[in-house]
Amino acid sequence: MSEYNFAYLDEQTKRMIRRAILKGLAIPGYQVPFASREMPMPYGWGTGGVQVSAAVLTPEDRFKVIDQGADDTTNAVSIRTFFERTAGVETTTKTTDATVIQTRHRIPEEALTEGQVLVYQVPIPEPLRFLEPRESETRKMHALEEYGLMHVKLYEDISRHGHIATSYAYPVKVEGRYVMDPSPIPKFDNPKLGEMAAIQLFGAGREQRIHALPPYTQVVSLDFEDHPFEATKADHPCGMCGALDSYLDEVITDDAGGRMFVCSDTDYCEGRQAAGFVGEMNHQRAFSVQPLLETEA
């Protein structure tokens, strides 16, 4: 696609995004407004993440895209193809080989390292939005560090349900200052946000915001002394690789109540299977040496 610039965006747009990224890194957790452009994919489908990736990528990068933890979900495929075409970057599905990873809704299971950049697609960057729909009001609340409303909401959950009833996009406080939305990752992933060795960048295209976490930043999930934060997952091992420590998808296997649990991080699961780990429901592995069949989505 030679009619477009490297990584699609024009240089002036990239400079504007790069300036926003730097301010985001300098003020961890603060949402920097940026003049998000109209991208050739719909708002809500990763335009913020795509713009951040476009501003960050170099031709030498190895790029990985995941959606729900998987490299093969259709929108991940679509975004990966977009950058293969417009930036000519090498792509990979291996977390450890990637230098830039764009993600929707998950943090890879494998600990990320220095030199890696994790780019999140963010639908609604404002953690207070569902409590106060007005941008002018929430901006003031951040300025005044006025987060009482959030605590009230979480506490109301406890009085109604006995637990904090937020299971994804679970709000965090960054370096004791800004309350931040980590994008709709399951709260299981929240502990990975803090003290991560990689740079984390969050792009919200439609809402025109970028926020960032430098490596080794203190990130605390909001909670109460008597109701401490708990990172939860389905209480099962992975049916394919037997992992006990990974976040699981529930798969319905028949119409008689049959189901199984599988790693949502496909690279992690495949890596474990290749290393010889076998889950209880991995009959292919157990009974044959054939590789996984390819089926149409």
Next chain:
Amino acid sequence: MYVAVKGGERAIENAHAWLAEERRGDTNVPDLSVVQIREQLTLAVNRVMAEGSLYDPDLAALAIKQSRGDLIEAIFLIRAYRTTLPRFGASLPVDTGAMSCDRRISATFKDLPGGQVLGPTFDYTHRLLDFKLAAEGDVPAAPTREAELGEVPHVTDFLNREGLIEEAPRQDTPPPDLTREPLEMPAERALRLQALTRSDEGFTLGLAYSTQRGYARNHAFVGELRIGTVPVEMDIPELGFAVEIGEVTLTECETVNQFMGSKSEPPQFTRGYGLVFGQTERKAISMALVDRALRWEELGEENVGAPAQDAEFVLYHADNIQATGFLEHIKLPHYVDFQSELELVRKLRREAGADQVQEAAE
């Protein structure tokens, strides 16, 4: 037996191929040309140009063809193309007083300088299906007469001469541009007008209608509605003067709204304004009504809590490309978040069930 789903790439390619086939339809029927769309579906082309914020009838027609007539999809194609275009500069403000009008009507005066010109309007057509069109007959030529030369003055200028309508002083500060800077609240009127001229016709119509039905009613009269072409001029620094680079068709609507007054100021009518690319009069009138409703604060009116008065609500939800993208994204997989909700609900139900059992035992 569970097998991890693969092959997303091929599925996408196949879907695109099928889409292309469906777009073309029955190949025994001649292919629709872009020129035919441009010439015969003009109002669709105009809407795509207006909400796509790009004045190019050929590209708009191409977008309509490519999108199978889904106008929001066509607007999206135009917007995505528009962002990649380099900016050579800004034109001078167009002078709608110098418009050569195809249509010009006023609802406030029976007759006025420049006259009432109905132009090519559906207004008084009887909405009866014209089965002759199905037979592709020729259209008889419409009668013509010499165009009246000279400028057609704005109706609001007549009122202004008497001091009957609020002043709209000339403003030479460059307006903000929401396609280059993030939208920020409170938004000044110029920014609101930019957002409204690009806004979804249906959303704007609904809001305007709501003001007529009492949600921040502002008693609008169409002081004037005009449709026609205006020259576009640009300053060329190397030449030291402005040159005409082309012309655009615009629809302009100025409403004359309920009067205001106080002890210190005598009563005056107020204004609402709509200006939209192409012949797009439903949109231009809607825009003027919503513009007027959004001006409650500067005019010292009461905020009655109507949706059309709420600039944040209107501006953040008027763009159909933002709206449709976010709305449709819920089609994307959400099984990770859903799984976390599932676990939570199961846990809460388990605990609630345990409590109930305990209560029953007591």
Next chain:
Amino acid sequence: MQAETLSGGFADPATQSAHAFRSVMEAMARPGTIHDISGAAPPAPLSNAAGAVLLTLCDTETPVYLAGEMDCAAVRAWLAFHTGAPVTGPSQCMFAVGTWSALVPLSPYAIGTAEYPDRSATLIVEHPALTASGVTLKGPGIKTSASLSLPDVQAFHDNHTLFPLGLDFILTSGDRLAALPRSTEVQ
């Protein structure tokens, strides 16, 4: 027009600015770390590193303050030709470039507002030698602690106390750079 005005920019802007940005981003994300940056050959007294930062981040939308000896015909012409950035005073600038002694005092620069702390200046400080020694740095981006040769201590310490407002610094020397965002605690 002087030949040096036309030369010394990015020959391949898309990829060279991408590489330069990654150096700047790594530096800003990991305060105290020193990174190579290349691609620019600006006229003196601008260092190659400072020149590359300007090419990567500045354009017609970013007013630049040229402090002290930076404000010379050669630098002005080079900046105008390659970036189009308007030259302005310290209180209006988004970026400032100069030696530490030319850039101080820090009081005129924008430090952002409570609602928009990002609307603050970034100072590109030309520094004779960057070494990972000297004052101790702590904060986001730093695992335990880092060290960096800084031209001052008190000023950076005071800047940090303004957080989340404050200035961000990029320190340049020859072909290398480091950064010191407002979030870094300077001991």
